[in-house]
Amino acid sequence: MDDDEDRVLANRELLDRHVGSHVAWMSQRHTARVRTVRGEPSPGRTTQGECDALVGRRSGARTPAVAVMVADCVPLLLATPDGALVAAVHVGRQGLASGVVLATLEVLAAEGAVVPELYASLGPSICGRCYEVPAALREEVAAVVPAASGTTAWGTPALDIPAGVLAQLAAGGVRRVQHVDACTREDERFYSFRRDGVTGRFVGVVRPA
Numbered sequence: 628m629d630d631d632e633d634r635v636l637a638n639r640e641l642l643d644r645h646v647g648s649h650v651a652w653m654s655q656r657h658t659a660r661v662r663t664v665r666g667e668p669s670p671g672r673t674t675q676g677e678c679d680a681l682v683g684r685r686s687g688a689r690t691p692a693v694a695v696m697v698a699d700c701v702p703l704l705l706a707t708p709d710g711a712l713v714a715a716v717h718v719g720r721q722g723l724a725s726g727v728v729l730a731t732l733e734v735l736a737a738e739g740a741v742v743p744e745l746y747a748s749l750g751p752s753i754c755g756r757c758y759e760v761p762a763a764l765r766e767e768v769a770a771v772v773p774a775a776s777g778t779t780a781w782g783t784p785a786l787d788i789p790a791g792v793l794a795q796l797a798a799g800g801v802r803r804v805q806h807v808d809a810c811t812r813e814d815e816r817f818y819s820f821r822r823d824g825v826t827g828r829f830v831g832v833v834r835p836a
């Protein structure tokens with residue numbers, strides 16, 4: 628079931644008011660595609676197209692707020708110490724394996740970020756003890772990101788996406804990492820597609836102070 632478009636827009640307006648500017652969104656596709664947005668998006672043009680990482684770059688006095696929507700995938704937020712560059716990244720199984728984390732770090736570096744000085748924050752996601760997958764799928768992802776190989780609490784093959792993201796951040800040279808270690812499937816404060824089935828998402832948003 629899809630969300631009602633008017634309600635989605637109304638909720639996004641509420642978030643804009645809370646954040647204090649128009650928030651930039653992505654049409655998320657489980658890819659490694661990164662887009663860059665400069666300055667605050669104009670009203671009605673807040674969706675930046677198909678991508679799974681959105682880099683916001685300061686233009687004039689304003690750095691755009693960028694958002695990622697998740698339901699079990701990892702919402703990863705990044706920022707430079709001065710807030711001139713921010714990023715919101717959508718990391719699920721496919722994005723992790725196709726390298727969306729490292730692709731985002733490359734774009735941030737190309738825009739002038741010093742990667743070891745970046746701040747990174749991982750929001751709640753499904754954890755490695757809950758994300759059951761077929762054995763062949765676990766091997767396929769672990770071949771690219773070994774740290775993502777896991778086992779469920781009930782002993783079957785699993786993927787640990789947050790562990791994979793943490794490993795890729797470390798490999799990329801990011802040292803200042805915060806992880807909200809809450810599982811969306813186990814913790815009912817968060818929406819979980821695997822638990823709840825029906826549509827629903829929650830949002831990670833980053834903006835400079």
Ligand SMILES: [Zn+2]
Pocket residue numbers: 753754755756757758810811812813
């Ligand atoms: Zn869990």
